[in-house]
Amino acid sequence: MMKKSHYVLLAILLVAFFLLRRSTSRSHVIPSRAAPASEQATTATNTPAPENFDYYLLNLSWSPEFCHSHPNAVQCSEHATFVLHGLWPQNTNGGYPENCSNAPGPADPAQYTDIYPDQGLLEHEWKTHGTCSGLAPDAFFQLARQAVHSVKIPDRLASINQQLSLPPDDIRSLFTQANPSIPAASLAISCGNNYLTAVEVCFNKSLQPIDCGPIRTCRANTVRIPPPQ
Numbered sequence: 001m002m003k004k005s006h007y008v009l010l011a012i013l014l015v016a017f018f019l020l021r022r023s024t025s026r027s028h029v030i031p032s033r034a035a036p037a038s039e040q041a042t043t044a045t046n047t048p049a050p051e052n053f054d055y056y057l058l059n060l061s062w063s064p065e066f067c068h069s070h071p072n073a074v075q076c077s078e079h080a081t082f083v084l085h086g087l088w089p090q091n092t093n094g095g096y097p098e099n100c101s102n103a104p105g106p107a108d109p110a111q112y113t114d115i116y117p118d119q120g121l122l123e124h125e126w127k128t129h130g131t132c133s134g135l136a137p138d139a140f141f142q143l144a145r146q147a148v149h150s151v152k153i154p155d156r157l158a159s160i161n162q163q164l165s166l167p168p169d170d171i172r173s174l175f176t177q178a179n180p181s182i183p184a185a186s187l188a189i190s191c192g193n194n195y196l197t198a199v200e201v202c203f204n205k206s207l208q209p210i211d212c213g214p215i216r217t218c219r220a221n222t223v224r225i226p227p228p229q
Contacts, residue, residue, distance in 0.1 A: 059085040063078075
């Protein structure tokens with residue numbers, strides 16, 4: 001029969017064994033370091049958001065109408081007709097994402113002066129719309145440039161020296177004639193106070209024309225189109 005002193009010694013050895021084992025196993029565990037909440041927020045907002053949208057809306061603004069109320073804007077010194085306002089992510093339910101992150105814009109905005117002579121507008125378009133595209137800044141503005149160049153401005157509207165008055169459907173027809181690959185359903189005419197403000201084109205994410213769906217088009221009987229000043 002084992003003596004009582006032997007039981008005590010055995011108990012002490014077992015306790016020492018388990019304490020040593022526990023200490024050894026913990027020494028091999030390296031706890032992960034969670035970033036502070038402020039760092040996590042910065043990381044999340046300083047990267048482009050996922051492509052959580054359905055299609056793009058290309059807005060080609062009629063510059064003379066804009067310049068009528070903003071004569072000192074950079075673009076107005078060029079006396080242009082249609083100019084790029086933006087390439088905007090849209091959803092088929094009629095909504096659209098905006099201001100998706102605080103990701104910085106392109107490192108060299110000057111390389112996009114051909115489509116955005118006003119750097120302030122470029123920065124606005126990136127912050128408001130580009131950050132929702134899921135693209136890096138340069139990729140987004142290169143896509144915008146590609147979209148603009150894919151649409152031919154009708155000769156009748158590319159250079160005018162006197163005001164025109166046309167029904168919205170006629171303006172749309174001028175664009176479909178100049179761009180056989182763009183159907184009328186991919187175009188929307190925007191107007192304000194019966195003046196032309198923009199022509200919009202709906203593209204999928206590969207810049208193929210698609211039906212504009214919920215995008216409303218101008219309902220005026222006739223739209224006035226002032227010439228550049």
